Amino acid sequence: MTEVRQQVLEHVDAHPGVHYKGLVRELDIAAGQAQYHLRRLLDARELDVEKIQGRTHYFTDGYDGWERRTIALLRRETTRHVIVYALDSDGVSAMELADELDLARSTVSFHVSTLVEAGVAEKYFDSKGRAHLRLTRPAETRSLLEAVTPSLSDRLVDRFTRLVDASFHG
Amino acid sequence: MVGAVGEWLTGTEAAVLLVILVLATLGTATLFLIGLAGYRRRRTRTYLLMTVVLGLLVVRSVVGIGTVLGAVPMPVHHLIEHSSDLAVAALVLYALLQLGPPSLE
Structure with missing residues (x-):
């Protein structure tokens, strides 16, 4: 080689x-x-x-595929914050994510579907029909969290999308 | 300092302007690349419009450099710069209008 x-x-x-x-x-x-x-x-x-x-x-x-997708998503700033927030609770509502992380609802909805699509988290509805998010493998996710941090360019793109979401989609 | 400059500015003015234009090009190009990366992730019309707007800002700076160096004639410079202003205004307004009123999810 x-x-x-x-x-x-x-x-x-x-x-x-x-x-x-x-x-x-x-x-x-x-x-x-x-x-x-x-x-x-x-x-x-x-x-x-x-x-x-x-x-x-x-x-x-x-x-494995799940680990690869989780690591890739942990390299994105906002997705990472959503994951970290979800780690500390057994099920968090989309509304709470938007409030606590100060994100536009469209930003939350984008990151929730990305996480669900990757199998990192699952979406479910409570008795009142509100969307909640729960990590599929919290323990393994926590150990991967330490393996990676987002790069500067990832942070900038993430913040740009949050800015556009907040300005245009609310 | 700067060789081929237009008659409308002195060598010192041209040098200062050129420094500003180079910094503007770097700044707007960075924003454009960030916008492009955002669009690749989201693929929505709003992101496309924002990326085009940021791209137009890069074009403006590049045209400015061309003008200081004497490569872009003044009438062409004004035409491009002010047309891009019009395009930026139209694109951002369109982005706002296409959203429509808020709706319940």
Whole structure:
């Protein structure tokens, strides 16, 4: 294995769920070079990918699909906050999430469906028909939480979407 | 300092303007990329409109640089800059109008 490819592999191993741009930036290699080595590593089944909302996250072996999706979502600032909030309670209402995290209802609804789609959380309704969110695997989610933190660019995009949601959708 | 500048400004003015325009380009380009990433996640019309608006701001700065360097003639500069103002106003107004009144979920 070439030195660069080894470097790429080690970086992905140390940063599970890293996305393509983050890898290029951190390793300071050309985009085309990164693309080439990632492709070869994927072909050799040394790496796995998880695509969420147009963004590709890379993983080394040893994470199942649920873990990959959870890690990828924990790299997004607002989703991460929703997860952390839900961790501390056995079922939280969408209304409470919006109030406590100071998010627009459309922002909450987007993140709730993303989490449900990824199998990280499940949605249920109480006797009054209000939507609630509950993590599917709280203990495992908590241990993954420490493995990753969102990058600056992720934080900025997240805040932009919150701003647009709050201004346009309420 | 700056070689090919229009007759409408001195070398010092051109240098200051150029610094401002380069910073504006970096700032608006960053915002545009953030907007683009937001649109890729949400794929809604509102996000598309915001991204186009941010893209227009980048175009404005780039045209400004072109004008200071003498590459864009003044009439063309004014035409592009003020047309983009019109487009920004129209796009944001459209984004607001297409939302309609609040509805119960």
